[in-house]
Amino acid sequence: MREITFVDALTEAHHEEMERDERVIVMGEDVELAYVFGVTKGLAEKFGRDRVRDTPISELGIVGAGVGAAMAGYRPIVEIMFMDFIMLAMDPLINQAAKLRYMLGGQLSVPLVVRTPGGGGVQYGPTHSQCLEAWFMQIPGIKVAAPSDPADAKGLMCAAIRDDNPVLMVEHKMLYKMKGPVPEGEHVTPFGQAAVKREGTDITLIGVGYQVHNCLAAADELAKEGVSAEVVDPRTLAPLDTGTLAESVRKTNRCIIVEEGHLRSGVGSEISAAIQEEAFDYLDAPIGRVAALDAPIPFEPRLEDFVLPNTANVVDAAKKALGVSV
Amino acid sequence: MATRAKRRSAKPKRLTKKDLNAMYRNMVRIRRFEEKTDEFFMAGRVKGAVHVSIGQEACSVGVCTALNDEDAILTTHRGHGHSIAKGTRMPEMMAELLGKSTGLCKARGGSMHIADISKGHYGAHSIVGANMPMATGMGLAYQLEGTGRVAVVFFGDGASNQGSFHESMNLCAIWKLPVIFFCENNHYAVSYHVERSTSVKDISVRAQGYNAPGVTVDGMDVVAVYEATAEAVRRAREGGGPSLIEAKTYRFFGHSRGDPQFGPYRTKEEVDEWRKRDPLTIAAKMLKMTEAQKKAHLKAVDDELNGAIDFAEQSPEATLESALEDVYA
Numbered sequence: 137m138r139e140i141t142f143v144d145a146l147t148e149a150h151h152e153e154m155e156r157d158e159r160v161i162v163m164g165e166d167v168e169l170a171y172v173f174g175v176t177k178g179l180a181e182k183f184g185r186d187r188v189r190d191t192p193i194s195e196l197g198i199v200g201a202g203v204g205a206a207m208a209g210y211r212p213i214v215e216i217m218f219m220d221f222i223m224l225a226m227d228p229l230i231n232q233a234a235k236l237r238y239m240l241g242g243q244l245s246v247p248l249v250v251r252t253p254g255g256g257g258v259q260y261g262p263t264h265s266q267c268l269e270a271w272f273m274q275i276p277g278i279k280v281a282a283p284s285d286p287a288d289a290k291g292l293m294c295a296a297i298r299d300d301n302p303v304l305m306v307e308h309k310m311l312y313k314m315k316g317p318v319p320e321g322e323h324v325t326p327f328g329q330a331a332v333k334r335e336g337t338d339i340t341l342i343g344v345g346y347q348v349h350n351c352l353a354a355a356d357e358l359a360k361e362g363v364s365a366e367v368v369d370p371r372t373l374a375p376l377d378t379g380t381l382a383e384s385v386r387k388t389n390r391c392i393i394v395e396e397g398h399l400r401s402g403v404g405s406e407i408s409a410a411i412q413e414e415a416f417d418y419l420d421a422p423i424g425r426v427a428a429l430d431a432p433i434p435f436e437p438r439l440e441d442f443v444l445p446n447t448a449n450v451v452d453a454a455k456k457a458l459g460v461s462v
Numbered sequence: 463m464a465t466r467a468k469r470r471s472a473k474p475k476r477l478t479k480k481d482l483n484a485m486y487r488n489m490v491r492i493r494r495f496e497e498k499t500d501e502f503f504m505a506g507r508v509k510g511a512v513h514v515s516i517g518q519e520a521c522s523v524g525v526c527t528a529l530n531d532e533d534a535i536l537t538t539h540r541g542h543g544h545s546i547a548k549g550t551r552m553p554e555m556m557a558e559l560l561g562k563s564t565g566l567c568k569a570r571g572g573s574m575h576i577a578d579i580s581k582g583h584y585g586a587h588s589i590v591g592a593n594m595p596m597a598t599g600m601g602l603a604y605q606l607e608g609t610g611r612v613a614v615v616f617f618g619d620g621a622s623n624q625g626s627f628h629e630s631m632n633l634c635a636i637w638k639l640p641v642i643f644f645c646e647n648n649h650y651a652v653s654y655h656v657e658r659s660t661s662v663k664d665i666s667v668r669a670q671g672y673n674a675p676g677v678t679v680d681g682m683d684v685v686a687v688y689e690a691t692a693e694a695v696r697r698a699r700e701g702g703g704p705s706l707i708e709a710k711t712y713r714f715f716g717h718s719r720g721d722p723q724f725g726p727y728r729t730k731e732e733v734d735e736w737r738k739r740d741p742l743t744i745a746a747k748m749l750k751m752t753e754a755q756k757k758a759h760l761k762a763v764d765d766e767l768n769g770a771i772d773f774a775e776q777s778p779e780a781t782l783e784s785a786l787e788d789v790y791a
Binding site: 202208228240 | 534565566567568570571575577578579584585587589592594595596597598599600601602603604606613625626629630632633636637787788789790791
């Protein structure tokens with residue numbers, strides 16, 4: 137299968153869906169030149185500046201305008217340059233997009249996609265490095281996707297655009313240049329289906345977004361010591377496929393959840409609760425959680441590395457669950 | 463990028479006496495609906511929060527008279543008047559207030575979230591200022607469609623201090639979107655007087671900062687409101703972009719619920735002074751209406767209202783299961 141980068145997979149999804157449906161439009165800061173991370177490259181030239189438009193720095197205004205355009209029958213994709221900036225647009229996302237269909241008695245739907253890069257590892261400091269997925273998976277009415285490889289990036293992006301609900305697409309910055317196999321042609325990944333990224337029998341490592349790669353690296357390390365780790369990627373956090381996650385735990389009897397958001401009230405808190413509800417009798421050890429330490433993400437590389445989760449953290453947590461001395 | 467094919471005739475129509483009578487009738491419909499709503503609220507039959515717009519009827523009716531059925535409005539927590547003026551179905555609206563399954567929002571939205579998409583009413587949005595970015599997006603959609611539709615967003619003096627107003631005005635101006643920003647300056651954001659909250663005397667001057675036309679009109683005069691809106695609609699349909707209209711008006715009732723008509727933040731004298739300029743009285747004078755004609759309007763409106771109340775009262779309660787429906791499409 138051909139290999140393309142995560143960013144190219146996303147770009148391809150945009151091109152295909154915009155060709156497929158002329159109601160798909162794109163708005164965001166510097167999207168015409170795809171000037172920051174490059175996802176929207178080639179779109180303005182191909183589809184024109186009516187459908188692909190730069191916006192002023194007005195996150196509240198442009199996400200709100202996305203909601204309005206969706207209410208009027210379009211399928212807008214709004215890019216928020218860094219996930220941290222989404223705080224400026226929480227009102228349209230949470231108070232409007234997520235609630236309008238319900239609040240208006242089902243009279244309309246809001247097929248809006250908000251895409252945004254999250255995560256650290258690039259030394260951008262506390263206000264350009266956050267992973268805030270956990271906030272959004274708490275809210276009824278909005279879906280949240282967090283792909284970990286190019287194939288899922290394309291598949292989930294296409295599914296998000298076709299979805300009649302508001303979707304938040306979280307793209308980890310460290311993934312953009314990562315290459316991987318992506319099927320040719322139409323490729324749509326349904327929401328709410330976790331993927332087993334590596335099969336194993338002794339312990340389940342559940343990774344969110346980029347952290348899937350720390351889980352895979354940890355599985356390699358553990359394999360050297362004779363431990364067979366299964367790596368599962370929920371792919372979408374809302375809806376969350378707790379069935380597949382619990383099924384893996386029923387097989388391995390041990391589980392570590394790895395995310396890049398903060399530990400307290402994080403994605404792992406929710407997944408951990410779901411697993412103990414569905415597979416409590418199968419657990420041979422407490423569920424472990426690996427996450428960013430409870431501090432803002434510092435800029436200096438050594439400090440940043442210290443606060444963010446890494447492969448060694450995952451290996452250590454797995455050994456603890458396995459009762460192996462670290 | 464300006465509006466393309468299928469543009470409708472943009473010329474504002476001249477108001478006939480028949481039009482004026484219809485406008486008067488609509489103002490009475492709003493007045494009576496809200497008087498009844500307030501009565502039901504005080505009796506504990508309408509739950510939650512209720513914000514009546516009594517005193518501001520000329521704004522609702524003047525604006526909506528200048529619109530076509532396909533045009534959109536987005537309103538606020540104080541939106542009963544706009545809803546009725548845009549043609550929202552009164553029985554289903556009353557059913558919503560009484561929390562019935564036949565309510566426009568299936569008893570999930572209540573007074574602050576009335577919407578009737580079939581009539582171009584895209585919702586009361588009760589986060590102050592939240593409706594302006596949405597109106598911007600609807601205007602963008604209408605511009606892309608090229609059908610000449612416009613979106614009108616109602617907001618108050620208080621909302622003109624939200625960032626959403628400024629971001630939306632700028633977006634609409636740079637993209638020349640067919641959006642009309644209609645500010646009902648009723649002088650109070652809850653208890654906070656506009657002279658204390660706002661940097662300018664006339665909110666309409668803020669349009670200058672966005673290179674858009676801004677005009678202040680007498681919000682108690684339904685014809686003045688109509689004319690200003692018709693001009694803004696004409697401009698919007700022709701691709702001329704957004705306008706800001708500020709209507710100086712006044713709510714005769716308190717902010718909401720048990721808030722008295724006068725008290726800690728405004729005097730009885732001030733309220734009485736504004737009541738002399740009741741928009742219904744002004745319109746009736748303009749029409750040289752007799753008492754008998756006024757009574758005939760009132761009778762017709764009360765018949766309609768009673769029908770709406772009957773419909774609402776006879777409608778079934780919303781089921782508990784329905785509280786979990788329509789969360790996702």
